[in-house]
Amino acid sequence: MPALSMPGVQTHCPYCSLQCGMRLTRSGRALEVQAWEEFPVNEGALCRKGWTAAGLRGHRERLTTPLLREVREDGSRGELRPASWEEALGFVTDRLSALRSAHGADAIGVFGGGGLTNEKAYQLGKLARVAIGTSQIDYNGRWCMSSAASAGSRALGMDRGLPFPLADVEETDVLVLAGSNLAETMPPAARHLDRLRERGGTVVVVDPRRTPTADRADLLLQPVPGTDLALALGVLHLLVAAGAVDEEYVAARTIGFDAVRRSVAPWWPERVERVTGIEAEQVRALADLLARTTARGGRVLVLTARGVEQHSQGSDTVLAWMYVALALGQPGRRGAGYGCLTGQGNGQGGREHGQKADQLPGYRMIDDPEARAHVARVWGVDPDSLPGKGRSAYELLDALGTETGPRALLVFGSNIVVSAPNATHVTERLAALDLLVVADMVLSETAAMADVVLPVTQWAEETGTMTNLEGRVILRQAAVTPPEGVRSDLDVIAALAAGMASPVEFATDPEEVFAELARASSGGKADYAGIDYSRIREEHGVFWPCPEVGHPGTPRLFADSFAHPDGRARFLVTDHRGAAEQPDAEYPLHLTTGRVLGQYQSGAQTRRIKDLPDDGPFVEMHPMLARRLGTTDGEPVSVRTRRGSMRAPARVVETIRPDTVFVPFHWVGANRLTNDALDPASRMPEFKVCAAEVTA
Ligand SMILES: Nc1nc2c(c(=O)[nH]1)N[C@H]1C(S)=C(S)[C@@H](COP(=O)(O)OP(=O)(O)OC[C@H]3O[C@@H](n4cnc5c(=O)[nH]c(N)nc54)[C@H](O)[C@@H]3O)O[C@H]1N2
Ligand SMILES: Nc1nc2c(c(=O)[nH]1)N[C@H]1C(S)=C(S)[C@@H](COP(=O)(O)OP(=O)(O)OC[C@H]3O[C@@H](n4cnc5c(=O)[nH]c(N)nc54)[C@H](O)[C@@H]3O)O[C@H]1N2
Ligand code: SF4
Numbered sequence: 001m002p003a004l005s006m007p008g009v010q011t012h013c014p015y016c017s018l019q020c021g022m023r024l025t026r027s028g029r030a031l032e033v034q035a036w037e038e039f040p041v042n043e044g045a046l047c048r049k050g051w052t053a054a055g056l057r058g059h060r061e062r063l064t065t066p067l068l069r070e071v072r073e074d075g076s077r078g079e080l081r082p083a084s085w086e087e088a089l090g091f092v093t094d095r096l097s098a099l100r101s102a103h104g105a106d107a108i109g110v111f112g113g114g115g116l117t118n119e120k121a122y123q124l125g126k127l128a129r130v131a132i133g134t135s136q137i138d139y140n141g142r143w144c145m146s147s148a149a150s151a152g153s154r155a156l157g158m159d160r161g162l163p164f165p166l167a168d169v170e171e172t173d174v175l176v177l178a179g180s181n182l183a184e185t186m187p188p189a190a191r192h193l194d195r196l197r198e199r200g201g202t203v204v205v206v207d208p209r210r211t212p213t214a215d216r217a218d219l220l221l222q223p224v225p226g227t228d229l230a231l232a233l234g235v236l237h238l239l240v241a242a243g244a245v246d247e248e249y250v251a252a253r254t255i256g257f258d259a260v261r262r263s264v265a266p267w268w269p270e271r272v273e274r275v276t277g278i279e280a281e282q283v284r285a286l287a288d289l290l291a292r293t294t295a296r297g298g299r300v301l302v303l304t305a306r307g308v309e310q311h312s313q314g315s316d317t318v319l320a321w322m323y324v325a326l327a328l329g330q331p332g333r334r335g336a337g338y339g340c341l342t343g344q345g346n347g348q349g350g351r352e353h354g355q356k357a358d359q360l361p362g363y364r365m366i367d368d369p370e371a372r373a374h375v376a377r378v379w380g381v382d383p384d385s386l387p388g389k390g391r392s393a394y395e396l397l398d399a400l401g402t403e404t405g406p407r408a409l410l411v412f413g414s415n416i417v418v419s420a421p422n423a424t425h426v427t428e429r430l431a432a433l434d435l436l437v438v439a440d441m442v443l444s445e446t447a448a449m450a451d452v453v454l455p456v457t458q459w460a461e462e463t464g465t466m467t468n469l470e471g472r473v474i475l476r477q478a479a480v481t482p483p484e485g486v487r488s489d490l491d492v493i494a495a496l497a498a499g500m501a502s503p504v505e506f507a508t509d510p511e512e513v514f515a516e517l518a519r520a521s522s523g524g525k526a527d528y529a530g531i532d533y534s535r536i537r538e539e540h541g542v543f544w545p546c547p548e549v550g551h552p553g554t555p556r557l558f559a560d561s562f563a564h565p566d567g568r569a570r571f572l573v574t575d576h577r578g579a580a581e582q583p584d585a586e587y588p589l590h591l592t593t594g595r596v597l598g599q600y601q602s603g604a605q606t607r608r609i610k611d612l613p614d615d616g617p618f619v620e621m622h623p624m625l626a627r628r629l630g631t632t633d634g635e636p637v638s639v640r641t642r643r644g645s646m647r648a649p650a651r652v653v654e655t656i657r658p659d660t661v662f663v664p665f666h667w668v669g670a671n672r673l674t675n676d677a678l679d680p681a682s683r684m685p686e687f688k689v690c691a692a693e694v695t696a
């Protein structure tokens with residue numbers, strides 16, 4: 001552990017993908033968050049969640065002993081009671097071993113998280129594939145940026161959220177933010193919009209709500225939720241019609257544009273208006289702006305986030321926005337092209353090291369024989385012993401406790417009960433398990449359902465790397481000693497592996513695990529082979545790919561070629577199908593969900609921090625709708641969908657479409673309503689739109 005002398009330990013925030021740099025110092029028993037100005041991504045700025053993050057430490061609800069569920073005399077489930085580590089781990093591995101003998105290794109499922117460090121995500125994948133032997137592993141990142149990941153891999157040959165450092169955003173001339181509310185979801189990043197506009201650049205926001213981000217925009221398009229694909233196709237149609245396509249770039253650097261060019265012919269602006277509710281004039285204004293800008297050599301950048309990605313056609317929507325950027329010849333230029341704003345702290349690294357159902361470390365595919373051979377060599381096992389592809393996150397949860405699905409689930413780093421779509425159904429599946437094990441720092445709603453709860457160390461008590469939204473690998477350093485009784489995830493994973501008679505040992509020292517991960521990733525797309533802890537400390541992070549020691553890392557991608565073997569980007573024909581569920585007489589409104597500034601995700605961590613606002617969910621609606629419903633601001637209303645209902649106060653605002661309501665998902669409720677329709681390519685659930693009824 002680094003010595004704790006002033007000016008404190010340089011580390012990063014426990015929450016979102018910006019991974020803002022901060023210093024932790026101790027004053028008496030308290031831990032204090034201070035600015036770390038030299039870290040380039042946030043330049044010392046933090047949002048209120050970052051400033052209050054130390055409140056997680058020493059919290060009275062912090063778990064410090066394993067918990068084991070009692071079994072009543074009649075065989076029913078009793079209360080959770082404290083247990084020793086020996087008893088708890090012994091219980092888990094005995095039960096898992098028995099299930100594996102009786103039903104095979106796929107009877108055990110593993111569910112990870114994009115908030116886990118790279119080291120943890122890597123060891124979790126290895127625990128599943130090597131120690132347990134199961135194919136059934138996936139993680140909550142499937143609910144986060146998987147649609148952009150799938151589109152990036154298909155079109156560009158590589159999935160790295162931003163292909164350049166975030167600050168490059170300032171250099172663009174037109175920034176299109178499609179479905180991102182970054183002023184609330186990564187506030188320090190909003191400075192780049194301000195600087196871009198000070199330089200004379202233009203910001204366009206596409207969001208059914210006029211958010212604090214949209215308040216910074218020069219042009220706001222407010223689509224009906226779930227119709228962004230039609231908008232992007234309509235913009236492409238106009239660019240083709242105007243002769244704004246960069247034919248030279250398209251010919252030299254891409255494949256397949258002619259079919260896409262033909263396919264957008266039916267997306268004239270009036271048709272786009274009918275589908276999206278955005279006036280044809282506004283669609284034209286956006287296309288004109290893009291065409292004019294590129295005609296004079298200016299730069300265009302499209303950034304997408306969950307607003308356009310969390311849909312049953314989310315990956316196609318991302319593809320269509322990528323095509324707008326490619327048709328204009330932008331990707332590869334500095335601060336231009338396309339990028340995805342990844343969400344969770346390690347949303348990027350979490351998807352690279354093997355906790356995804358179809359992946360091995362280094363962003364290798366599990367069904368690729370060469371990838372299997374390489375990783376098996378690093379792991380010291382026979383490639384044929386590695387399982388194949390498993391189920392995606394929602395499909396895994398949907399199968400729990402069924403004839404063919406897992407009978408036990410190990411959860412590390414996700415609060416499924418709050419954050420899964422169609423949550424009532426998912427909660428029933430969790431209840432049908434023979435064994436639910438949750439490793440967490442607090443008794444989250446999911447941990448409260450578990451048979452065994454394992455208390456783990458948290459941010460500030462442990463060291464590990466994260467990969468931020470730019471693909472920059474950074475180091476979170478321990479600043480304090482963990483409380484008595486808790487163990488690190490790496491310790492827990494190693495103990496579980498040993499208890500499951502793993503053929504190989506699992507390291508528990510994060511730096512040692514990182515070195516192994518770097519070897520396992522070597523030669524893969526996300527190549528970390530040249531990165532180590534001391535380099536990260538010295539250089540304020542290292543961008544992957546970094547294939548060998550001494551390699552400078554790769555802050556900017558695609559300058560000369562894309563990551564497909566022939567170096568060319570791919571255009572694939574996509575068409576608008578619409579949301580899986582359309583409003584009708586019974587459910588006449590669109591419901592969408594998302595975030596507020598002061599809470600993080602399922603709220604397991606931030607609802608416990610007293611300096612953050614925890615006033616519960618609300619139902620944001622337009623005054624016209626409120627009048628029709630006969631309700632006013634602050635009055636409770638009921639929201640009902642085909643899957644469930646909730647009650648919460650109305651929040652009446654002029655800034656939302658009158659046909660749409662918005663509910664934040666940080667509290668139990670929103671996900672009782674949401675639709676579990678999945679994107680066919682990414683398996684992303686449709687969190688961002690379903691049909692709803694609201695009553696006063
Ligand atoms: N405060 C806070 N910050 C966070 C998080 C948090 O929980 N709280 N979580 C982090 C994580 S994991 C993530 S993934 C990111 C997410 O970051 P964002 O994607 O910025 O956040 P969301 O609020 O989910 O969605 C963004 C916007 O999409 C809009 N939207 C809804 N439906 C549609 C639609 O059909 N089309 C379009 N164009 N827009 C739509 C919503 O109105 C919302 O304003 O935030 C990260 N940062
Ligand atoms: N309706 C709706 N639902 C959504 C979304 C939406 O926009 N709308 N967004 C989706 C998105 S983008 C995301 S990312 C998910 C996120 O939703 P979740 O997967 O629930 O994410 P968190 O709330 O961050 O849960 C992390 C849990 O792990 C614990 N934890 C934190 N760090 C660690 C660690 O290092 N080790 C261990 N063992 N535990 C840890 C925390 O205490 C918490 O209980 O929600 C999805 N759900
Ligand atoms: S923007 Fe994200 S990383 Fe930065 S302080 Fe806020 S939550 Fe933490």
Ligand SMILES: [Mo]
Nearest residue numbers: 143144343344
């Ligand atoms: Mo996310």
